[in-house]
Amino acid sequence: MTSPTITPDELTGTWTIDPVHSRLGFAVRHAVVTTVRGSFGSFEGTLNLNGTEPLSSSATVTISTASIDTGNPDRDGHVRSADFLDVEQYPSITFLSSSAKSGGSDTSFILSGDITVHGVTKPIDLEIEFGGSAKDPFGNTRAGFEGSATISRKEFGITFNAPLESGGLLLSDKIKIELDISAIKSV
Secondary structure, eight states: OOOOOOOHHHHOEEEEEOGGGOEEEEEEEETTTEEEEEEESOEEEEEEEOSSSGGGOEEEEEEEGGGEEOSOHHHHHHHHSTTTTOTTTOOEEEEEEEEEEEOSSTTEEEEEEEEEETTEEEEEEEEEEEEEEEEOTTSOEEEEEEEEEEEEGGGGTOOOOOBOTTSSBSEEEEEEEEEEEEEEEOO
């Protein structure tokens, strides 16, 4: 089954991320033997897309750190604490793109920019795959994107950990960022 697509001219414009149909998540290795996943329930973002020159497209995203959900209220409380996100002092994570380049196919891109976590801003490259676009049953034009990147939490000053009796540490330094974005054309 193929998804309907729209022309590059129709893709060009300002798009708003639909948080109800999108996911901004993460994955981290836990106790060396498994991966714990979570997501943020409150975020907003704007995409300025150029369908004929996709490499001139841009994105901005703001995430509420207090909206973290790992499926466990006790763990969520700990991640909100000063040991990790310190949501009282750092209520948001932000991303502002600076450039884009081809990812090797007509539908893949590398979106570069700055991410600010825990008050620290670092460059990041997001690997983005364009999933297509279509009109939804309500008359909205939608575009879909999937993406990922890996960051070091230590680079953002998040260093909490605990040694394991069997060796190694409770949490990995590397955090995989996972994006599933549905955006609605607004202009």
